[in-house]
Amino acid sequence: MALIELQDVSKLYGFGDATTLALDEVNLIIEKGEFVAVMGPSGSGKSTLMHVIGLLDRPSHGLYKFNDRKVAKLRPNQAAKMRRDTIGFIFQSFNLLPRLTALENVALPLAYKGVSLGKRLKQASNMLDRVGIQSREYFLPGQLSGGQAQCAAIARALVNEPKLIIADEPTGNLDSAASRLVMELLSEVHKTGNTVLFVTHNPELTRYATRVVYMHDGAIVHDEKKALGQVADTARKSLYRVPMTTEEDDLAGVSALMKALPSKPAVRSKRKPKSRKAPAKRKTARGKNR
Amino acid sequence: MKSLTRGHLKAGIDSLRGSKMRNFWTMLGVIIGVASVITIVGIGEGIKQQITGQIHHLGKDLITVRPAALHTGNDTANANLNLLSGVNITGSLHATDVTTIAKTNGVSTTVPLSAVTGGIRGENGAYQDGLVIGTTPDLPSLLNQSMAYGAFLTAEDTGVHAAVLGLHAADAMFNEDVPLGNEFTIHGEQFIVRGIFNDFAATPLSEEASFNNAIFIPYDVAQTLTNDTAATYEILAKPVHSGQTGQVVNSLEQRLKQAHGGQTDFQVLQQNQNLTSSNSIVDLLTKLISGVAAISLLVGGIGIMNVMLVSVTERMHEIGIRKAIGATNRQILSQFIIEASVLSLSGGVIGIGVAFAIDLGLRLFTNLQPVISWQIVVIASGVSLAVGIIFGTIPALTAARKDPIDALRSQ
Numbered sequence: 095m096a097l098i099e100l101q102d103v104s105k106l107y108g109f110g111d112a113t114t115l116a117l118d119e120v121n122l123i124i125e126k127g128e129f130v131a132v133m134g135p136s137g138s139g140k141s142t143l144m145h146v147i148g149l150l151d152r153p154s155h156g157l158y159k160f161n162d163r164k165v166a167k168l169r170p171n172q173a174a175k176m177r178r179d180t181i182g183f184i185f186q187s188f189n190l191l192p193r194l195t196a197l198e199n200v201a202l203p204l205a206y207k208g209v210s211l212g213k214r215l216k217q218a219s220n221m222l223d224r225v226g227i228q229s230r231e232y233f234l235p236g237q238l239s240g241g242q243a244q245c246a247a248i249a250r251a252l253v254n255e256p257k258l259i260i261a262d263e264p265t266g267n268l269d270s271a272a273s274r275l276v277m278e279l280l281s282e283v284h285k286t287g288n289t290v291l292f293v294t295h296n297p298e299l300t301r302y303a304t305r306v307v308y309m310h311d312g313a314i315v316h317d318e319k320k321a322l323g324q325v326a327d328t329a330r331k332s333l334y335r336v337p338m339t340t341e342e343d344d345l346a347g348v349s350a351l352m353k354a355l356p357s358k359p360a361v362r363s364k365r366k367p368k369s370r371k372a373p374a375k376r377k378t379a380r381g382k383n384r
Numbered sequence: 385m386k387s388l389t390r391g392h393l394k395a396g397i398d399s400l401r402g403s404k405m406r407n408f409w410t411m412l413g414v415i416i417g418v419a420s421v422i423t424i425v426g427i428g429e430g431i432k433q434q435i436t437g438q439i440h441h442l443g444k445d446l447i448t449v450r451p452a453a454l455h456t457g458n459d460t461a462n463a464n465l466n467l468l469s470g471v472n473i474t475g476s477l478h479a480t481d482v483t484t485i486a487k488t489n490g491v492s493t494t495v496p497l498s499a500v501t502g503g504i505r506g507e508n509g510a511y512q513d514g515l516v517i518g519t520t521p522d523l524p525s526l527l528n529q530s531m532a533y534g535a536f537l538t539a540e541d542t543g544v545h546a547a548v549l550g551l552h553a554a555d556a557m558f559n560e561d562v563p564l565g566n567e568f569t570i571h572g573e574q575f576i577v578r579g580i581f582n583d584f585a586a587t588p589l590s591e592e593a594s595f596n597n598a599i600f601i602p603y604d605v606a607q608t609l610t611n612d613t614a615a616t617y618e619i620l621a622k623p624v625h626s627g628q629t630g631q632v633v634n635s636l637e638q639r640l641k642q643a644h645g646g647q648t649d650f651q652v653l654q655q656n657q658n659l660t661s662s663n664s665i666v667d668l669l670t671k672l673i674s675g676v677a678a679i680s681l682l683v684g685g686i687g688i689m690n691v692m693l694v695s696v697t698e699r700m701h702e703i704g705i706r707k708a709i710g711a712t713n714r715q716i717l718s719q720f721i722i723e724a725s726v727l728s729l730s731g732g733v734i735g736i737g738v739a740f741a742i743d744l745g746l747r748l749f750t751n752l753q754p755v756i757s758w759q760i761v762v763i764a765s766g767v768s769l770a771v772g773i774i775f776g777t778i779p780a781l782t783a784a785r786k787d788p789i790d791a792l793r794s795q
Contacts (some may be wrong), residue, residue: 150708150792170713174713177709189708206710206711
């Protein structure tokens with residue numbers, strides 16, 4: 095039984111001429127226990143896919159079965175309870191509540207579950223211990239370093255013992271040391287039997303994954319299973335062989351990775367809003383430097 | 385679920401602490417509303433208690449006969465409307481009525497009060513603040529009123545130009561502290577001051593208040609002074625047995641109706657009726673003004689709603705995060721309703737504090753003695769809490785219904 099099953103899932107934004115196709119008939123089956131990396135340029139629909147899989151967003155068309163249940167039939171409250179009990183979300187910008195301490199942030203999903211105050215603080219404290227920042231329990235998010243904040247966010251995602259962890263560019267805001275720490279944590283979580291799904295721009299990080307999915311313009315263009323500890327073949331191409339992107343490509347937000355893909359030629363995307371392109375440039379540049 | 389509420393309560397208080405100044409301005413409407421409602425109800429309650437105390441002082445068996453308006457309408461349901469339309473003729477009492485009342489079975493003492501207007505000249509020139517009341521010797525005993533100096537008029541004073549002054553009248557007319565034996569004139573006739581009353585326990589809205597400014601002269605002198613035109617505006621009576629007050633009132637009504645040719649152009653009031661009539665006036669006024677004050681409470685509620693709407697918009701990202709980690713719509717709803725309630729309830733509590741401060745001020749600087757009962761405090765807290773819940777619902781609903789992904793995207 096597959097944990098995640100997407101059949102011809104599409105997602106549209108906007109109306110009329112401004113309509114954007116964020117997901118274009120995506121078919122994807124993810125089994126329990128997989129560690130999937132999702133790669134692709136900015137605006138390729140990775141985040142939308144994560145949101146749809148994480149029950150934060152609903153597909154416009156197509157069938158999505160999560161844990162063998164049809165998501166389209168879920169009422170908002172049922173979806174909320176599923177997010178609470180079976181899915182842990184990790185964001186690029188950590189998304190910790192700034193007014194709550196690290197401990198309270200981690201305890202929040204338990205509060206929504208109805209666990210008593212003492213119990214949930216104890217559980218949250220144990221979880222912070224597991225991610226290695228128990229000494230920072232009473233720090234506010236603003237007082238934590240990026241790596242520590244992301245660890246707290248991971249603790250928050252794990253505290254309800256979810257089946258699925260979804261990480262949307264968890265290392266996007268972190269330096270390489272903190273990135274490694276976060277990825278080690280995620281792979282530990284994977285080893286305990288969890289399914290982990292993460293988005294990354296860094297081909298190096300595909301080492302941790304058992305499977306790499308490449309997206310472009312809302313569609314999955316390549317899907318490869320690989321051994322742990324190896325950089326994925328396609329990603330390696332973008333890492334070592336492809337020459338740098340031209341300045342024009344940079345401006346348009348086309349990454350070196352897409353030029354390396356075998357199946358689809360690098361097409362300049364015309365429908366992505368400007369604001370989503372801006373961070374892409376920076377990341378591509380960073381990728382090149384490695 | 386309980387622990388969740390506690391968490392939200394804490395979150396609510398925390399968010400209050402976050403922006404103190406803005407929250408204060410938000411609460412101001414509720415503060416003013418609650419403070420004014422409590423103050424006005426307190427003043428009304430205080431006046432009622434003062435009147436009750438006064439009546440207790442006068443004795444419950446005191447009967448008052450007054451002229452009353454004669455309504456042309458015969459429909460009792462319309463009686464109140466007829467105050468404004470139709471013909472109203474106010475009847476009058478005559479000297480004969482005094483004897484009618486005195487002769488009625490069960491009446492022990494009868495005291496008429498007639499009014500002579502104007503024409504008073506004392507040591508300090510014309511005295512215009514008070515009136516001259518013609519009355520009989522039993523007045524002080526009937527009203528349980530004591531003398532400060534001298535003595536009241538006696539039965540032998542019939543036809544004698546002697547007068548007894550209220551405390552304020554004595555102060556205003558003479559330079560001496562105790563002007564006993566001094567002379568003054570009413571309509572050109574000489575009068576000698578025979579005595580001075582103690583301060584009449586002043587009750588707002590009661591006629592006893594004006595007695596402090598009054599000059600009391602013998603009833604028959606008042607009549608001769610004005611060629612029998614001095615109007616008898618009130619006749620006071622006391623029954624022999626205080627237990628029979630009700631029967632005496634009934635027989636008085638019948639006798640007087642006979643004497644007035646079958647028309648009821650007078651009122652026979654017991655003290656407790658007096659109480660109900662004055663109470664109903666005070667009640668009406670209290671309701672009216674607190675109604676106006678309640679509007680400010682409403683406006684305060686709208687203020688809270690606006691701030692909560694702004695707060696919801698500002699914190700949309702937070703709502704998104706909370707939803708992403710599993711908060712249901714209902715949990716978001718209760719969080720924001722609790723925040724709004726904390727805001728308005730704190731406003732209510734501050735308002736209650738302000739009301740107590742105003743109460744203290746009124747007691748110190750005026751003769752009002754507002755009474756703040758625990759009931760009104762509880763009601764005010766309850767109402768301010770309700771305002772928070774009612775006006776917090778709309779912003780909370782906006783927050784709860786927001787799509788998780790839309791909320792998460794907004795920064």
